[in-house]
Amino acid sequence: MGYGRGRQSRGRLFPRFLGRVIFLLLIFCCGFIFYYIVNGQALPFKDQTRAPYSAKRAGGGGASNHDEGEGSGEKKEAWQLILVNKWHPMPEDYQVELTELSNGQSVDSRMYPSLQKMFDDARSQGIYPTVASGYRTAKRQQSLLDEKIAEYEAEGCTGAEARRKAKKWVAVPGTSEHQLGLGVDINADGVHSKGEEVYDWLDRNGYQYGFIRRYPKDKTGITGIINEPWHYRFVGVKAAKEIYRRGVCLEEYLGEVSH
Ligand SMILES: [Zn+2]
Missing domain, CATH: 3.30.1380.10 (Muramoyl-pentapeptide Carboxypeptidase; domain 2)
Incomplete structure (x- = not known):
């Protein structure tokens, strides 16, 4: 019984107070979401x-x-x-x-x-x-560079030469x-x-x-x-x-x- 009255009582208060609070929270959340949409992922x-x-x-x-x-x-x-x-x-x-x-x-x-x-x-x-x-990723960039170096080495370039030539085509990781x-x-x-x-x-x-x-x-x-x-x-x-x-x-x- 007590439990039932409690629920009724909350039910009457809900529209007056909680309703307004929730409404304000919703407006705040919408504003927040809108801010991030407008700003993209920046x-x-x-x-x-x-x-x-x-x-x-x-x-x-x-x-x-x-x-x-x-x-x-x-x-x-x-x-x-x-x-x-x-x-x-x-x-x-x-x-x-x-x-x-x-x-x-x-x-x-x-x-x-x-x-x-x-x-x-x-x-x-x-x-x-x-x-x-x-x-x-840096790892992927490195493997592309390694592949290019290997290509030049296969063509007969020395290690240093192959590396120098490869870097003209493929950037070193981080660059x-x-x-x-x-x-x-x-x-x-x-x-x-x-x-x-x-x-x-x-x-x-x-x-x-x-x-x-x-x-x-x-x-x-x-x-x-x-x-x-x-x-x-x-x-x-x-x-x-x-x-x-x-x-x-x-x-x-x-x-x-x-x-
Ligand atoms: Zn590119």
Whole structure:
């Protein structure tokens, strides 16, 4: 009996007090979820790994932010402009949140929507690209380098020679943009399109989606990597447009040509 009354009593109070509390909690939760959707996966702790280094570069473009529709200032852009090459290894504690593609490759979740949009538009124009290689672990990068070294050794190169040549094609672990999840090797699907058609389309259109051809043939001395028409790097639309317009590479754009 006592138990029954207790329940009745709680039942009368529920709409007046608990109902309002739950309603307020729901609003709070929705706001919280909305905040993370709006911010994508750009969790603050990730940006901080590079913020002191790249934030000042972000302003170097000089243009406004409006063309990306992000309207968010330098900090939000910093992750897009991380410079990783043989002279600038990535931070050891770098963390990346990945989105897996339908073919099993993965890319940084923050750039994924731009990549998808670029591929959708290419396909609507009869060009069929595919991500041949996206994110790589350090271990995977090392095994790719080892394979390349073995190739040169098989051709008769000495160990040191094979290593020197291999490094022109394959970055040493810690110096590859593939480990950031922001570099992608894009090739033709092999059915509807040929490699050259895809490279050509990307070369002409990639910047509109925030992607740059990262290792152009006339910049190998600066990038340290041989001409790779398939390797694209996400830098955001603002930087990509300026890099494309000026015909510079990422190192030049960032003012990091010190070697
Ligand atoms: Zn690549």
